[in-house]
Amino acid sequence: VFYVLFLLIWVFFFDNYFFLLLFFVYIFFMMVDFSWLGALLFCDSYVYLCVAMMSIFVLGLVLFVESSSFMKLLSKFLVFFCVIFFFSSSLLMMYFFYELTVFPILIMLLGFGSQVEKVGAGYYLVFYTVFCSSPFLVLYYYSFLFLNYVYFDCLFSYEFVFFISLCFLVKFPVYFLHLWLPKAHVEAPTVASVLLAGVMLKLGCVGFFRVLLGLMSYSSFFFMLLSFLGAVLCSFFCIYQSDVKSLAAYSSIVHMSMFLAGLMSFSVLGKSGGSMLLVSHGYSSALMFYLIGEFYLVFHTRMVYYFNSFMMSGVFFAVILFLVFISNSGVPPSLCFYSEFLCVSSLFSGYFVVFVFIFFYCFFVFYYCFYIITSIMMGQGVLGFYVFSFNFCVPMLFLCYNVFWLGIFL
Structure with missing residues (x-):
């Protein structure tokens, strides 16, 4: 069983066409019945399906035009984490994959960037992400497990909802939290810029959908x-x-x-x-x-x-x-x-x-x-x-x- 599982994982991540085909078929069949919950995944809107389908098209462009096998592997890991994020069944699971997406894009930036300013861009990327998302863990400790829900529509204080949404606003990014994006784009290679603009910025938007109901009372x-x-x-x-x-x-x-x-x-x-x-x-x-x-x-x-x-x-x-x-x-x-x-x-x-x-x-x-x-x-x-x-x-x-x-x- 272990060898079969290892072989499936190897084929899934190291065969480009199989990776694209499997994801495309998976999302296509999800469109038939778009409201479901199971296997730690959740979907109740065509918005998440369309964003996931868009991620597959962006990944297809990257896999066809990129020559480096390592960059292709990082791109597949990044899109895989993003798709799981879009269909996460709890806000804690969203936070987990939200942080995981930083590692592939950071490796692309520092490993394949052409100028020395890429180090500063990497610092900006990590600092903004960690600084704005760290309060999420503290709030999770004091939230009485309300963050295990799919949507955050609980009536807490305005400060509580603000810090929950701040975790996702940095990935829009909104003004005043945007300085990392131009630096990362300018110093990153083409593939990293394509994935950053086409897929990663949608993490904050989809996450903000989940906490939007909590902002309606304020x-x-x-x-x-x-x-x-x-x-x-x-x-x-x-x-x-x-x-x-x-x-x-x-x-x-x-x-x-x-x-x-x-x-x-x-x-x-x-x-x-x-x-x-x-x-x-x-x-x-x-x-x-x-x-x-x-x-x-x-x-x-x-x-x-x-x-x-x-x-x-x-x-x-x-x-x-x-x-x-x-x-x-x-x-x-x-x-x-x-x-x-x-x-x-x-x-x-x-x-x-x-x-x-x-x-x-x-x-x-x-x-x-x-x-x-x-x-x-x-x-x-x-x-x-x-x-x-x-x-x-x-x-x-x-x-x-x-x-x-x-x-x-x-």
């Missing part, structure tokens, strides 16, 4: 203000970024801030828009970081100044990059447009004064996305640029614009 003004500050300021920071990867990292903070604002409206529109934003941001950000990584691999620079003239040097790359940034900016008919439209509609229904914040948010996002898009199309090419692995982006690019997801969340 004022949401603090979290709403935090989300508006993050959306407006980080979109403004994107305008003067000289590193394209840093720009994409701040863009992720902008989208996650809109997700938090939609949830804090405590409405059906806000929750549907936030759920859809998780899926749309996962696909578009993973593609964006992968394409930026391929650009750096060929030209050995990530400067915005040189990020241009692709229409003359590589048409296929220019078209894919154009569609990805269009999706990231929330232009119809991208899925990001529908999700942000629902989030903004939920905010207008309860707080009309947020129109000022939404105006500046839309203006700044349109400005930096339009600048990048025009840079892609303009200029004179000097070097032919085509990589065969660009073809693996097409399925995920289709999912960025696939309105099939609307039928699940609405």
Whole structure:
């Protein structure tokens, strides 16, 4: 029995196609009956299934384009921990796998990063994660085992609920807890950035879904203000970024801030828009970081100044990059447009004064996305640029614009 179990584990983690096929079939059959509990796993919403399916697509892109076997193994472990996190049957189990996901991404960052600043980025990643999640264990000791529940909807003090949610807010990340993300993205290799943006940021969002009911008895003004500050300021920071990867990292903070604002409206529109934003941001950000990584691999620079003239040097790359940034900016008919439209509609229904914040948010996002898009199309090419692995982006690019997801969340 031991040898059979060892053989199954070996095949599961060391055979790429078997790993992808098994996970894909597993999640596909879960969609038939999405509400169930058993084997320490729990699912009661299509949101968790769609996020898990998105993780499998992101992992597929990584396994097809990465050449290092060790990086592939770390990627599979990371996605495995994340999928178990999405279907955890208690908040304590979520915390356990939440902390486990730090190790693969930290090994990728420190082991495969190319610059010495990766040590500082690793310190930021570990410090923010440990500092914000350590109070969770203290609260678990004094919670009378209420954290063994799937959803945290108990009426404790506001401070108790705040520290429970702080554990997950650092992985959005919200503004003031975001400094680790741009540093980690800039210093990490391409595969680590793709997994960090496409999968790991969804840990905080899914965890926040579990504690959302505990926040309904208290004022949401603090979290709403935090989300508006993050959306407006980080979109403004994107305008003067000289590193394209840093720009994409701040863009992720902008989208996650809109997700938090939609949830804090405590409405059906806000929750549907936030759920859809998780899926749309996962696909578009993973593609964006992968394409930026391929650009750096060929030209050995990530400067915005040189990020241009692709229409003359590589048409296929220019078209894919154009569609990805269009999706990231929330232009119809991208899925990001529908999700942000629902989030903004939920905010207008309860707080009309947020129109000022939404105006500046839309203006700044349109400005930096339009600048990048025009840079892609303009200029004179000097070097032919085509990589065969660009073809693996097409399925995920289709999912960025696939309105099939609307039928699940609405």
